[in-house]
Amino acid sequence: MMTTGPGGHGQTRRLALFGTKGVVSRCRDFTEQALADWGWTAAGPEGPSDVVEDVLLLVSELVTNACLHAGGPEELVLSRSAEWLRVEVADADPRRPRRKVQSDLSRPGGHGLIIMERLAHSWGSEPRGTGKVVWLEVRLSPARGQRMSRP
Incomplete structure (x- = not known):
């Protein structure tokens, strides 16, 4: 499903998820x-x-985290404008994401939030219904869709 935002400047796509x-x-x-x-x-x-590869990795991390820590995602939402892409993953668990303390960063697992902090311009979570939405934003160049430098 696709919807267009005010003035036709943005678009949103939603994917309902089960399991x-x-x-x-x-x-x-x-x-x-x-x-x-x-x-x-x-x-x-x-x-x-690079921005497409980054976005695909970020989507993988958000969805994997919902699978591992929140019983699975319920919805993926992609919203874009000329300069920004916002990715949201909704789940039924109200607990906010938190970084695991790891003494050995070479061990697998527990790096999802670190990846989000490095690749996304911003990210966070907010309550929604009885669960939450974890979101991130990637800034894009209006001309070619490339990531712009962070302020």
């Missing part, structure tokens, strides 16, 4: 298709777009 089996790849495919439809492709004349 955890295959949900990460479904969300990545959905996101990749939305970005392609919006003119942000993973491979262009200058090679892979």
